[in-house]
Amino acid sequence: MLVQLLFLKGKSILQFNDYRALGFTTLQNGLIAYYPRLNISDAELLLIIQLEAFNQRGESFPSNEKIAANTNLSVTDVGNLIQRLIDRNYLTIEQTTDDQDKIGNKYSLNKLYDALDQYIDQNILIKDDKKDKTVAVTNNLGNNPLNYLSRKVEVEFGRYLSPIEREEIAQWLSVDHYDPEIIELALREAVLSQAYSLKYIDRVLLNWQRHNLKTPEEVERFLKRNR
Incomplete structure (x- = not known):
């Protein structure tokens, strides 16, 4: 893809839409x-962001040189930061095998996200106005439905x-305007059917929508009638 450049006062400037193309x-x-x-230090967070960026582009084991080229860090700095995260069990190197049985490596940040989930579970509290008390943020569907539902799906599916x-999931909430509790009920139906996919959950939600079910109570009554 060609990136159009604007030249202003001798300097090349990428337009916003050009950045979006990246x-x-x-x-x-x-x-x-x-x-x-x-x-986690600011430099370590920068490294984590770079690892996520490479991984989400399909490159799960970028070289230190590639990472350094995207930052102000030296290759040595990158190597030291990687080792620090490994030493603290936030980053692991896992072995992979492709379709041709070729063995390779990949970086995994699963241990980091496990530690983050544990910290939030144990330390982050919010005010529950309905019950006039504080509750753990991850146990509250109303506080952040997207994070709650994403974590719930990950637990039930056994993967990230x-x-x-x-x-x-975000589109179910913001575009389709499904009630978060109804999405959670649809997840329950998927698990009961051993159908661990969002496509199955989406079909369940569409079916309930066709039956004009708008509240969790209506869904529960519908399920009870059709068991």
């Missing part, structure tokens, strides 16, 4: 908000969601 990187808001609580899957 794509986007999805990063958990929880990581941005609480990385200092995990004793891709950025595309997370975007699909």
Whole structure:
């Protein structure tokens, strides 16, 4: 893809739409908000962002040179940061095998996100106005439905969601305007049917929509009649 350049006063400037053509990187808001609580430095966060960006573009084991080229860090700095994250069990190197049985490596940040989830579960509280008390943020569907539902799906599916899957859940909330509790009920139906895919959940939601079911109570009554 050719990138159109504008030249102004001898300098090349990329237009905003040109930057958009380079794509986007999805990063958990929880990581941005609480990385200092995990004793992650700004430089380490920058490295994590780069690893996520490469991984979401399909390159799961970028070289230190490639990472350094995207930052103000030296190759040595990148190597040291990677080792620090590995030493603290936030980053692991896993072995992979492709379709031709070729063995390779990939970086995994799963341990980091496990630590982040544990920190949020144990430390982050919000005010529940209905019950006049504080409750754990991850146990509250109304506080952040997208994060709650994404985590719920990940637990039930036994794997992390891709950025595309997370975007699909976001569209259920913002575009289709499904009640978060109804989405959770649809997830329950998928698990009961051992159908661990968002496509199945989407079909369930569409079916309930065709039956004009708008509240969790209506869905529960519908399910009870059709068991």
